[in-house]
Amino acid sequence: MKFSDVLGALNLDTFIAFDFETTGLNPSVDQITEFAGVRFRSGEIDETFSTLVNPGFPIPEKIIRITGITDEMVADSPSPSEVTPQIAEFMGNDPIVAHNIPFDLSFLESLYKSHLGEDREVENALYDTLPLARSFLFFLPNHQLGTVAEHFGYSRSGEHRAEADTINVGGIFLKLVEEVCSYPLPVIQKIVSSLKRVEVANKQFYVAVANLLVAENHLDEGLLPSKVEKEMPSNIFKFKGSQNELPKEAEMVFGEGGLLQKAISVGNDGEFEVRADQISYADKSWEIMGTKGIGVIEAGTGLGKSLAYLYPSITYALTNNDGPTVIASFTKNLQDQLFYREVPRIAKTLDVSFSATMMKGRNNYICKTRLDWLIADNSGRISPREAESLGPVIVWLHWTKTGDLTECAGFRNNKGSGRVSSLIRSDQGFCNRKVCRNYNGCFITPLREASQEADLIVVNHSLLLSDLTMPGILPSFPRVVIDEGHNLVNAAYNQFEVRFTRERVRDNVSMVDPKSARSLRLKNQIQTLGQVNSDLINLFKTLQSSAKEIRKETNILFDSLTEEIDGMLDRSVSYAQKIRYFQFTELLSDVGKNIKNLLSSVDEMITNVVEIQKLLVEVKGSDEAILNFERLGENLKEIKLSCRTTVVEPNEDWVYWVEGRYFNEDFYLALVAVPIDPGVQLQKFLFEAVDSILITSATLRVGDGFDYFLQRIGLHLDSDNTVNTSVFPSPFFxxxxxxxxxxxxxxxxxxxxxxxxxxxxxxxxxxxxxxxxxxxxxxxxxxxxxxxxxxxxxxxxxxxxxxxxxxxxxxxxxxxxxxxxxxxxxxxxxxxxxxxxxxxxxxxxxxxxxxxxxxxxxxxxxxxxxxxxxxxxxxxxxxxxxxxxxxxxxxxxxxxxxxxxxxxxxxxxxxxxxxxxxxxxxxxxxxxxxxxxxxxxxxx
Ligand code: SF4
CATH class of the missing domain: 3.40.50.300 (P-loop containing nucleotide triphosphate hydrolases)
Incomplete structure (x- = not known):
């Protein structure tokens, strides 16, 4: 189909892009200072109408700085009441488009009501380029108008002035319509399903595109070719080398005329300078990995330490055949750089066959099953904004090779994504071949399988510590390199932190909480099985009333706490504010009974979950139901642990605080407990658990020694630890x-x-x-x-x-x-x-x-x-x-x-x-x- 035909078929032959500049964000107190509308016909600018508007009061300084519109500029301009009939006439009944249309629409509606009569509605079809861009350009770091305009090659000059912005909005809209029409029916249909219970701009547009795809019999492919490039990375790396043997010495790799110098000059992917300290670093890493000890190496910037430790890491994994070497970084940047740049470089250099994977914590990955459930959910539990946040996920899912949700900036940048995120991320409880019909198409399964075979696994500190604390994510590994080691203590604080929140409690019992839509599925299964043994139904009812009780007591606790501390916090900031406590009773003295009730309901539930599991086995209940109760049991233990740790059992080796955070209209509260010195935990879970550990960074020493760092990570605790420390200076002058x-x-x-x-x-x-x-x-x-x-x-x-x-x-x-x-x-x-x-x-x-x-x-x-x-x-x-x-x-x-x-x-x-x-x-x-x-x- 030709694009012009598509526009005609979608009733977009004519549309108006529009934009207001205003004195603020609230149409009930703020006014417009400029309007611009551009009518497009057959994809071209046909007519424009723009005017400055005198708001009738001084324009705030901050707004002048953003828009450049001053009081002098608008002094002789028409008032809002004079300009509104002209705007209405220009708009007519054509479809209207804006970037973040709820904002512009709120001012348009306010103008119509104030100056054309209370009953005057905006009846035009509404299109919004912001959610379209978030979905179909999901990879852009942000979706502000300037960024999207730049992506499509439009000029940013005149940004924040209505006419320039409006011309860009119209052009962007056309590009996005073309892109939407490049997608096959299942993608568009899924977006339509995700919006079925809400009213948002673009909804009818998606319906029209779906209908057109059906009418044109384009079921498996789009109507138009895509013009947007998407490069989606993989988290599985397999290299087929031509050599059978690995170089025996670091000199052969990093030295003059060595493999690295040859590989880099052949591939022309950068410069390589021979550095004696890089060779020594590789030798030292080799020694540490071979002697099964703990090595702490500071290497100055520019030494090339990543390649220097990757060489022995691969060599030991291939020759010892004792499991992969795990490389852990603290930042996503380094994790990406290691996996996408350094691992392929060392592969090309060594030219031997090996494989590597990049893994993150489970909850970084999308769960297709949970996403399907959420889209199919008819309970209306998600808001319009939350429903809109699913669009980017659905489109990204069409392309991603990793399933790592952090790739989808369009989702992350949507304010509705916060809660939705917890509903669509992978959650251990469901991952079972018998339960999940997406199991074979899931992103986690092949990644885990590839990791079982991998020689190198690149992770972050958080996943490393989490696997060491609760093994099961990574295959067993004998060696680990911890890069950005200066952040190990912070990673440990995050890992060993215990957090008790209302939201977590609610989620943990939602499986059987009658208030939660999620419980319906399990309830139906129990009711069917209850025909075989009616005790199941009774036990399930008991679980439901305990869940209700837990929710109620938790609400009392957190409501009282909110009341108590609200006045102590600054509402104008969005970062987490902390109030330290030593005993919970310092914060609230009269909730002892609620806590007791809460914990006894949790205990009662745990007992009943065990009972129901036994009965399910007897009546040959489904794997899904059995797994769900297993998961519920784990969730309940987590509630008990977090409540007891933060509220009931103060420990002098831990520090406690209540954390409050204002976010938009919401207020989040958490009780947090953290070990004061995580060195004890690192000693137990890391240093005693892994054969060979290399900790490295450009900044580990303080003064001339490692004492401070070693003491912070707990290596002073056990005098039997033999720690091999070294320093390799930066090669820079x-x-x-x-x-x-x-x-x-x-x-x-x-x-x-x-x-x-x-x-x-x-x-x-x-x-x-x-x-x-x-x-x-x-x-x-x-x-x-x-x-x-x-x-x-x-x-x-x-x-x-x-x-x-x-x-x-x-x-x-x-x-x-x-x-x-x-x-x-x-x-x-x-x-x-x-x-x-x-x-x-x-x-x-x-x-x-x-x-x-x-x-x-x-x-x-x-x-x-x-x-x-x-x-x-x-x-x-x-x-x-x-x-x-x-x-x-x-x-x-x-x-x-x-x-x-x-x-x-x-x-x-x-x-x-x-x-x-x-x-x-x-x-x-x-x-x-x-x-x-x-x-x-x-x-x-
Ligand atoms: S295997 Fe687990 S994470 Fe993957 S889709 Fe199924 S339930 Fe979700």
Whole structure:
């Protein structure tokens, strides 16, 4: 079919793209300042109508900065009442399209009602490019209009002005219609089914596309070819090499004229420089893996440690035939880099056959069965926004090779995805060939099978620790390499944390909770089996009333807690706020009875679940039902453990806090317990469980030694541990490649004058050097203050500034920054490590403040108290070393290759003025140059 015919068949021959600029987000108090509408006919612009509008009151400063529309510009423009009849006439009955139409529609409806009469409705067919883009461009890091426009090659100039935005919306809509029509009927039908219980824009569009596919008899293929490229990675790597033997020495791989040099020059996939320390690193890794011990190696940036440990990892796995080597990273970035770049590189180099997989925790993967259940669910338990969030998943599912939901940014970026995510992710209870009809088409099954045969398995710290604590995910393995080892303690805190929440309790009993739609299926099965033995029905009823009781008592507990702590928290922030407690009774003294009832209902349920399982075996109940009750038993034990740990049984080796988080209209509350020193658990689950462990990172030492790191991971606990420590320096010539400027002016990072210092500096650097500059903050509040100061001065073009605001993702900021040769990136925690911007991608790095931990954080406070109670200095013993590791990580962002050059500027004057400052000075391998005036800064 021709696209023009498709448009005609879908009644989209004519449509209007429109956009408002407004004074704010709320149509009942805010007003429009601009309207633009563009009528498209047969895919071309036919007619436009745009006008500024005088809202009748001053435009807020913040809005002026975003839109550029000032009070002067609208002074002589028509009022909303004058312009509304013209808008209505222009809109007529044509279909209307906007990006995030609920917003524009709310203003359009408000205008119609206010100026055309209470009964005047918007009756046009509604189309929204935002959910369409989220679904059909699911891979884009975000789906803001500018990003989508850029993807299709449209200009972003004039962004946030109505007419330019509107022309882009119309063009994007046409491209998306074309893309939607490239999909086969089952995909479109599934989207239609997912929307059956809700009313949203685009719903009738999908129905029309489905009907057209049927009418044209295009059941297995789309109406039009797709013009959108999608590259979907695989998490299974199989290499067929031509060699039977592995090189016997690291020199043969990494040395002069070695395999790596040949492989890289042949494949032309980068440069390779021979480095003696890389060979020594490979030899050391070889030794550690061979002697079955614990090795801790610090390797400076640029050494090439990944390839150096991959070589012995593969060699031992292939020659010993004793199981795979597991490689664990902390960040997704490194996990991806290892699997998609370094593993294929070492494969090409060694040219021997081997296989590798990349695994994540089960709940990263989609469960097709649970997704099908949710789509088929008729109970109306999902909201329109939640239903809309399924569109990206359905489209992505058509392409993905891994089933890893993190690939689907379109789903993640949808606010409705939070709860839906927990309903469609893989959950152990259902994974059984007899139960799941998708079992053979599931993503987890082939991955697990491939991992059983794999020689290398790339995981993250979290999966590694979770498998060691509760084995069953990974096959047994004799060797592990833990990269980004400086994060092992944080990973351990996450792994050993116990969390008690209302939502988790509700989910854990939902299988039999009469209020949950999920229980219907099981109830029907029990009712059928109850015809054989009626005890089943009675027991099920008892379970239902216990579930009800548990829900009720949990609600009382969390409602009382909410009432108690609500006033102590700041509602304006969306991050988790923590209040430490030692005994739960400090928070609430009068819920003892509820907790007792809750726990006794859980115990009663556990007993009845065992009974019902026995009966099911007797009556030959289905595997699904038996498995479901097995799962329920596990869930109940989890409730009991989390409640007892956080509420009933305080332990002096643990720290406790209540955590509150405001998200949109909702408030989430959790009771959390964490071991103060996770070294005990690491000793038991990691160091005593795996034969050979190599822990590595660019930043493990504090001062000259490993003592602090070893003590934090628990290796001081057992004197029998033989730990082999080594250091391999970075091959970079920092003195030649970098200049270190240290601010010695008066302003501290915490002073109200500090944003001015930052802005002066950024303006000076932009004016004189025009180099990509990244500035690292320790808090979003400070970042925003500096950004606002810079923007309000108007001396730096803010389209070149990429600041980590609430809605900006790390990847989209990095993408924008890479595209601007003189961009400024302002980032917080996520940018201190795992960011690789070599050469001209980053030439100036600024640290705004030393990265000290928040000393009031319960985890930090409890650990520090322990040190102080022992009569030692917690600041020097813990606070400074922790900050030192982080500071080194931050500095490590600047010089990434031996060709890099750049400026490192530290704006925290405590490094120059406080006694402990010399400690931080020594961490930077370059002579410090103090400055108190930006003019003193010179480039290399
Ligand atoms: S095997 Fe498990 S995860 Fe996979 S589709 Fe079936 S139930 Fe879901």
């Amino acid at each position: 920092y003195d030649d490649q970098c200049i270190y400027y240290q601010w010695v002016g008066e302003e501290l990072p915490s002073s109200i004058e500090f944003p001015k210092v930052v802005s002066d500096l950024l303006e000076y650097l932009q004016e004189n050097f025009q180099k990509r500059t990244m500035i690292l903050f320790t808090s979003r509040k400070s970042l925003i203050a500096c950004y606002e100061e810079l923007r309000s001065r108007g001396n730096v073009d803010t389209s070149r500034v990429f600041a980590q605001h609430q809605s900006s993702s790390r990847s989209s900021l990095l993408r924008g920054f890479r595209d601007k040769p003189d961009g400024i990136l302002m980032g917080t925690t996520a940018f201190w490590e795992g960011v690789d911007l070599p050469r001209s991608l980053l030439e100036i790095l600024i640290i705004a403040k030393l990265p000290f931990e928040v000393h009031t954080d319960p985890l930090v406070a409890s650990f520090n108290e322990r040190i102080s109670e022992a009569g030692r200095n917690a600041f020097m013993e813990r606070t400074v070393p922790e900050a030192a590791i982080r500071f080194r990580q931050g500095f490590g962002r600047l010089i990434r290759t031996s060709h890099d050059e750049g400026l490192f500027i530290n704006l925290d004057n405590r490094v120059a003025k406080k006694q402990y400052g010399s400690y931080f000075q020594k961490l930077i391998p370059v002579t410090m140059r103090p400055f108190s005036n930006v003019n003193e800064i010179k480039f290399l």
